[in-house]
Amino acid sequence: xxxxxxxxxxxxxxxxxxxxxxxxxxxxxxxxxxxxxxxxxxxxxxxxxxxxxxxxxxxxxxxxxxxxxxxxxxxxxxx
Amino acid sequence: xxxxxxxxxxxxxxxxxxxxxxxxxxxxxxxxxxxxxxxxxxxxxxxxxxxxxxxxxxxxxxxxxxxxxxxxxxxxxxxxxxxxxxxxxxxxxxxxxxxxxxxxxxxxxxxxxxxxxxxxxxxxxxxxxxxxxxxxxxxxxxxxxxxxxxxxxxxxxxxxxxxxxxxxxxxx
Numbered sequence: 001x002x003x004x005x006x007x008x009x010x011x012x013x014x015x016x017x018x019x020x021x022x023x024x025x026x027x028x029x030x031x032x033x034x035x036x037x038x039x040x041x042x043x044x045x046x047x048x049x050x051x052x053x054x055x056x057x058x059x060x061x062x063x064x065x066x067x068x069x070x071x072x073x074x075x076x077x078x079x
Numbered sequence: 080x081x082x083x084x085x086x087x088x089x090x091x092x093x094x095x096x097x098x099x100x101x102x103x104x105x106x107x108x109x110x111x112x113x114x115x116x117x118x119x120x121x122x123x124x125x126x127x128x129x130x131x132x133x134x135x136x137x138x139x140x141x142x143x144x145x146x147x148x149x150x151x152x153x154x155x156x157x158x159x160x161x162x163x164x165x166x167x168x169x170x171x172x173x174x175x176x177x178x179x180x181x182x183x184x185x186x187x188x189x190x191x192x193x194x195x196x197x198x199x200x201x202x203x204x205x206x207x208x209x210x211x212x213x214x215x216x217x218x219x220x221x222x223x224x225x226x227x228x229x230x231x232x233x234x235x236x237x238x239x240x241x242x243x244x245x246x247x248x249x250x251x
Contacts, residue, residue, distance in 0.1 A: 009181075013225070016186050040135075065143075068136055068172070070179040071225070 001046040003058050006075045007067045008039035042066065051078045080121040082107040085150070085166070087141045091128035092163070100124075112144035120158070123150055127164025137180065137222065138168035147173050159203055164219075171224070180222040193218045 009015040017038040025033055046054055055078050067074040082100045086093050086109050093109060100107035110117060112130075117123065130141035141147070147169070154160045154175055162170040170176045183189060195216045197208040208214065 013181060014184060016182050016184050020186055065139065066135065068139070068179050071181060 001048065001051065001054060002079055003042075003044040003046060003054060004077045004079065005042040005044065005058070005062060005066060006039060007042070007062075007072050008037045008074075010071055010073055013071045039072070046078075054078050080105045081119055082122050082124060083110045083117050083120040084108070084124045084126060085110050085112060085146055086126075087112045087128070087130035087144060087169075089129040089132060090126050090165070093126040093128070096124050096126050096163070110146060112141065112146045115145040115149060117146070117149045117153055120153065122159040122161065123153060125150070125160065125162040125166030125169050127166055130165055130169060133165075136172065137165060138170075138172040141165075141169045142173040151175060161204070167224075168222070178224050180224050182222055183220060184223075189218065189220045191218060192216070 009018070015037055018036040021038060022033055022036040025036070044058070048054065055076065058076055058078070062074045062076055063069060082096075082105055084093050084096045084100075084107055097107040097109060108118075130138060134140060150160060151173065160170065160175065162168075162176070167176070168180055171178060171180060192215055194213040197205055197210055197212050197214065200206055200208050200210050
């Protein structure tokens with residue numbers, strides 16, 4: 001099994017990296033971009049086959065450690 | 080006073096803190112982050128640096144070091160804790176201080192002399208300052224602190240009640 005976790009800054013939190021990348025893309029001639037959000041991607045390799053147990057354990061890890069719920073959102077997928 | 084200066088992998092200026100404290104005539108000792116106790120301590124200093132290489136988020140991994148449990152307990156009992164630079168970030172991640180740190184809006188490293196206004200002198204760290212007085216202070220920042228609004232706090236992880244004696248300085 002593999003877990004894929006995407007951590008992004010909360011929409012309400014100013015994301016200067018995203019804004020800077022957006023400006024650079026516009027500078028390169030890209031148009032029609034509404035916003036850029038720069039985050040992190042974690043791929044976690046897991047033993048076992050119990051997806052639900054893995055989801056619960058990693059959901060807790062995301063909340064307590066892998067993301068900071070004050071400033072970040074996360075999406076967790078197990079496959 | 081007896082000071083404990085914490086040491087994480089890639090802490091820096093920890094020796095400087097010890098030197099400064101001894102220079103002022105107090106006793107200071109280094110406490111390795113794997114230690115579960117602080118010993119006889121009046122004040123804990125969490126120094127700056129790049130604990131655990133700043134991996135994941137600054138201070139996010141260091142907060143799980145055994146010594147941080149002892150620091151939480153010490154602060155909850157009214158002990159003095161001072162976080163400098165990365166130490167401030169560790170205290171924030173540990174829930175001893177409110178809020179979180181995000182990068183400066185302009186993504187620039189700021190190195191400048193700033194004026195700090197003494198908001199309160201009802202604290203052991205600022206007791207000798209006059210309230211409302213401005214003091215010049217060198218400041219280096221890559222990240223600035225944000226404080227949670229009430230709405231944000233509701234979704235935050237449970238935090239340890241921070242001691243009224245915990246003073247900090249937001250830096251890099």
